[in-house]
Amino acid sequence: MxxxxxxxxxxxxxxxxxxxxxxxxxxxxxxxxxxxxxxxxxxxxxxxxxxxxxxxxxxxxxxxxxxxxxxxxxxxxxxxxxxxxxxxxxxxxxxxxxxxxxxxxxxxxxxxxxxxxxxxxxxxxxxxxxxxxxxxxxxxxxxxxxxxxxxxxxxxxxxxxxxxxxxxxxxxxxxxxxxxxxxxxxxxxxxxxxxxxxxxxxGAYAAKAFTIITNEPHQIADQITKELERGVTLIPAIGYYSKEEKQMVYCVVSRSELRRIKSIAKGIDPKAFIIVSEVHDVLGEGFKED
Known part of the structure; x- marks a missing residue:
């Protein structure tokens, strides 16, 4: 060594x-x-x-x-x-x-x-x-x-x-x-x-993970990328009841950006279904490095 x-x-x-x-x-x-x-x-x-x-x-x-x-x-x-x-x-x-x-x-x-x-x-x-x-x-x-x-x-x-x-x-x-x-x-x-x-x-740093089910995934993802400069992932999904194919918007943001991302999603699609969950120990660009 x-x-x-x-x-x-x-x-x-x-x-x-x-x-x-x-x-x-x-x-x-x-x-x-x-x-x-x-x-x-x-x-x-x-x-x-x-x-x-x-x-x-x-x-x-x-x-x-x-x-x-x-x-x-x-x-x-x-x-x-x-x-x-x-x-x-x-x-x-x-x-x-x-x-x-x-x-x-x-x-x-x-x-x-x-x-x-x-x-x-x-x-x-x-x-x-x-x-x-x-x-x-x-x-x-x-x-x-x-x-x-x-x-x-x-x-x-x-x-x-x-x-x-x-x-x-x-x-x-x-x-x-x-x-x-x-x-x-x-x-x-x-x-x-x-x-x-x-x-x-x-991890002392706790972030928020957003999963947004919407009919306007590309528009919401584009707005998040422009305003918050956060990476966004689109996940294919199928509604069980409607059998409609959709895309879920997944994004991890800091606590301070919580209200802003909700505003973006609801401003584009008032009927968007938003799930917010806790994320601990976030590593990567825009957060902290390992």
Whole structure:
């Protein structure tokens, strides 16, 4: 591997995984632990060990993930597991770093009794953002993340949803260590975290896809091309009831162009049938490049 390829891989894969694990570790040390909240998966086990026995989360995270790596090695393949191992080592390092910062007084955790909902919301955002970045660039932080990625590949299950259901089960077992109220707050954190994971996984940029069934497809397509400078695709279709052959106009536009394209279609054909759907992570000319 030459130097340019190595630096490219570091910038496109390892650096984002590092940033993601740093954000996740910060959320755990800064919001979760000081407010006696919980987490799911292997991290939830490390949190329980910290509450019950005072075990360092950085140490338990590393030790618990060792057997899971053996499971994931065959399921995910060599390259994927290298990224996962790096993710766990990076997470372990940042957990240790923030633990030391707290002990030495450089980091003052957000501890509150009067506004626990604020800690809950920010914990969900930081944990979800961190994991979402790690997942988006091909890594994991070990534990349930490895199982979630396997489920995503084998069963086509959303990673965020899979982690949510597993976390609910794991968090339910923490009744012996924290109060019911804290568990309920934790479920809010987990829900927000799962949504953040899916949001970042699918892409922060959301566009709109238009499917227009009309008797004036060429005129509408021509007007969209001239006014919005967007690519348009004409799709052959047959009306089931009328048995008439038609052409559907398909176009992807940004949110800001939503009202304009509706106006164009209705202005040319008031009887046009318009379907608008969400599109995530749009790549290509006029949007963003991969």
């Amino acid at each position: 030459n130097a340019s390829v190595l630096f490219k891989k570091i910038g496109q894969i390892y650096l984002p995984i590092t940033i993601g694990t740093a954000i996740y570790a910060f959320g755990l040390i800064y919001f979760i632990l000081p407010n006696q909240l919980m987490e799911g998966g292997v991290t939830g086990i490390t949190v329980l060990l910290n509450y019950a026995l005072g075990v360092s989360p950085s140490l338990s995270t590393l030790l618990i993930n060792i057997p899971l790596f053996l499971i994931g090695w065959r399921s995910l393949g060599r390259t994927q597991m290298i990224y996962s191992i790096y993710g766990v080592l990076s997470l372990t390092f940042f957990l240790w770093l923030f633990e030391q910062a707290v002990k030495l007084g450089y980091l003052n955790p957000f501890r509150t009794e009067n506004d626990i909902i604020l800690a809950t919301l920010y914990a969900g955002v930081t944990l979800g953002a961190g994991l979402g970045i790690v997942f988006r660039f091909g890594g994991t932080t070990g534990g349930v993340d490895i199982i979630a990625r396997i489920a995503n590949r084998k069963l086509s299950v959303s990673m965020g949803q899979f982690i949510l259901f597993l976390d609910i089960f794991i968090i339910g077992s923490s009744l012996f260590f924290i109060t019911k109220e804290k568990i309920l707050y934790t479920l809010v954190t987990v829900f927000i975290s799962s949504k953040m994971i899916d949001f970042i996984q699918e």
